[in-house]
Amino acid sequence: MTDVAFQRCISPSCATTYGVEEVRVACGACGSLLDVIYDWNRLGPPTSFDFFEKKWSRRYEPLSLSGVWRFYELLPFAPREQVVTIGEGQTLLQPSTGVGKYVGMKAGRVYLQYEGLNPSGSFKDNGMSAAFTHAHAIGAKRAACASTGNTSASLALYCSVTKLMKAVIFIGSGKISYGKLSQALDFGALTMQIAGDFDDAMARVKEISSQLGIYLVNSVNPFRLEGQKTIMFRVLESLRWQVPDWIVVPGGNLGNSSAFGKAFSELREIGLIDRVPRLAVINAAGANTLYELYERRGLRWSDGRPDRKITDRYYGELDANDKRASTIASAIEINRPVNLDKCLRALDVCQGVVREVSDQEILDAKAQVGAGGLGCEPASAASVAGAKLLVSQGVIGPDERVVCILTGHQLKDPTATVAYHTTDQEQFNKVLGSRGVKRAAFANRAVAVPNELDEIIKAIQLYS
Ligand SMILES: *Cc1c(COP(=O)(O)O)cnc(C)c1O
Numbered sequence: 001m002t003d004v005a006f007q008r009c010i011s012p013s014c015a016t017t018y019g020v021e022e023v024r025v026a027c028g029a030c031g032s033l034l035d036v037i038y039d040w041n042r043l044g045p046p047t048s049f050d051f052f053e054k055k056w057s058r059r060y061e062p063l064s065l066s067g068v069w070r071f072y073e074l075l076p077f078a079p080r081e082q083v084v085t086i087g088e089g090q091t092l093l094q095p096s097t098g099v100g101k102y103v104g105m106k107a108g109r110v111y112l113q114y115e116g117l118n119p120s121g122s123f124k125d126n127g128m129s130a131a132f133t134h135a136h137a138i139g140a141k142r143a144a145c146a147s148t149g150n151t152s153a154s155l156a157l158y159c160s161v162t163k164l165m166k167a168v169i170f171i172g173s174g175k176i177s178y179g180k181l182s183q184a185l186d187f188g189a190l191t192m193q194i195a196g197d198f199d200d201a202m203a204r205v206k207e208i209s210s211q212l213g214i215y216l217v218n219s220v221n222p223f224r225l226e227g228q229k230t231i232m233f234r235v236l237e238s239l240r241w242q243v244p245d246w247i248v249v250p251g252g253n254l255g256n257s258s259a260f261g262k263a264f265s266e267l268r269e270i271g272l273i274d275r276v277p278r279l280a281v282i283n284a285a286g287a288n289t290l291y292e293l294y295e296r297r298g299l300r301w302s303d304g305r306p307d308r309k310i311t312d313r314y315y316g317e318l319d320a321n322d323k324r325a326s327t328i329a330s331a332i333e334i335n336r337p338v339n340l341d342k343c344l345r346a347l348d349v350c351q352g353v354v355r356e357v358s359d360q361e362i363l364d365a366k367a368q369v370g371a372g373g374l375g376c377e378p379a380s381a382a383s384v385a386g387a388k389l390l391v392s393q394g395v396i397g398p399d400e401r402v403v404c405i406l407t408g409h410q411l412k413d414p415t416a417t418v419a420y421h422t423t424d425q426e427q428f429n430k431v432l433g434s435r436g437v438k439r440a441a442f443a444n445r446a447v448a449v450p451n452e453l454d455e456i457i458k459a460i461q462l463y464s
């Protein structure tokens with residue numbers, strides 16, 4: 001492996017370093033998360049973005065085709081020969097007039113970064129390609145993850161396409177949408193359904209992977225976040241390398257928000273950008289740990305010494321009340337985000353804010369996204385609902401340039417979408433009413449017609 005890259009504990013008072021060949025999910029000295037660090041002086045990274053643009057003309061090379069590895073020079077932790085890519089990151093940034101209007105912004109100010117176009121249908125492939133590369137480089141034969149669905153779909157896909165490793169995935173019982181479960185099963189992953197929720201599965205998979213020596217690809221893995229930095233590189237690329245005013249992203253395990261903060265810190269350190277955007281992380285109200293800790297209880301990065309008492313007290317309360325995460329946005333149905341500290345650091349770097357949005361707001365925003373032609377799954381729409389809230393609060397100005405990250409594809413969770421648009425009140429109540437969703441303001445209801453030509457024609461004329 002390259003010696004210009006190493007791992008380092010994120011706690012500045014510890015800062016223990018480890019080689020990139022080591023497999024760790026935490027610092028051995030203090031238990032904090034780890035970063036992948038590069039010696040930029042020795043690496044001499046590109047001094048202009050043109051360098052990456054030129055790779056577009058060489059898309060016959062797998063590393064130039066990949067939207068992750070096109071930026072290899074900004075995540076050079078493994079030799080090029082060991083990079084594993086299946087063409088991830090071919091995603092797009094689309095300005096959206098309809099969503100912009102819904103959010104309350106002036107025309108042309110809201111963009112949607114559509115990560116649903118990844119091979120497994122979510123942004124997780126950006127990170128998986130990087131973690132998988134590391135796993136392959138150190139000779140792993142099995143890889144595991146706990147998942148609300150998309151990480152497992154992604155891992156299962158990389159395993160089945162490359163045949164380099166076997167996938168072992170852990171999911172909470174009854175907590176995964178069919179779209180995601182179907183991927184893991186179809187791609188042939190060993191699928192363990194644990195009697196519990198994501199937080200339980202996460203705790204177990206950490207134990208099991210360390211006991212059995214299985215490579216862990218959850219976002220506690222610092223290499224995964226290296227791949228997810230490239231989402232921001234592509235956003236900048238699509239904006240002709242201009243930094244937007246806001247990045248709005250749903251927050252679950254907080255890997256993405258953490259990776260985005262690192263991406264902007266590094267670009268500024270290298271000198272490729274001279275300012276960073278502001279970051280808004282959006283929780284679902286039913287899984288709002290970050291919102292509660294950051295906005296209500298004042299938890300901050302505090303130069304690398306976040307106040308543990310605040311977090312311990314909050315988690316103690318969750319346990320005492322047996323409070324479980326609960327939201328229709330299953331991908332962010334997480335109460336104990338593993339990347340909390342890194343996210344606090346990102347919020348510090350990017351003058352961040354955190355908001356919570358209800359399942360009602362999420363589904364209405366999702367319908368607006370769908371009406372604009374880029375369907376997304378419920379969790380993704382939290383970014384749009386969050387942007388709307390921040391505009392209404394005057395935090396985001398109507399002239400600012402805002403990028404909402406659409407993290408996953410619409411077909412990941414058809415149950416939620418169909419229940420929103422349904423005419424069947426029973427189905428609506430079962431799937432959404434139980435979540436406190438009262439109405440479907442933007443429902444596009446199917447019209448029931450008898451199988452008779454005249455009636456069908458009449459109905460079309462009536463409704464179109
Ligand atoms: C994983 C996931 C999230 C949450 O991202 P984090 O990095 O864990 O905060 C949001 N949306 C979708 C669709 C996801 O798959």
Ligand SMILES: [Zn+2]
Pocket residue numbers: 009010011014015016027028029030031032
């Ligand atoms: Zn440490």
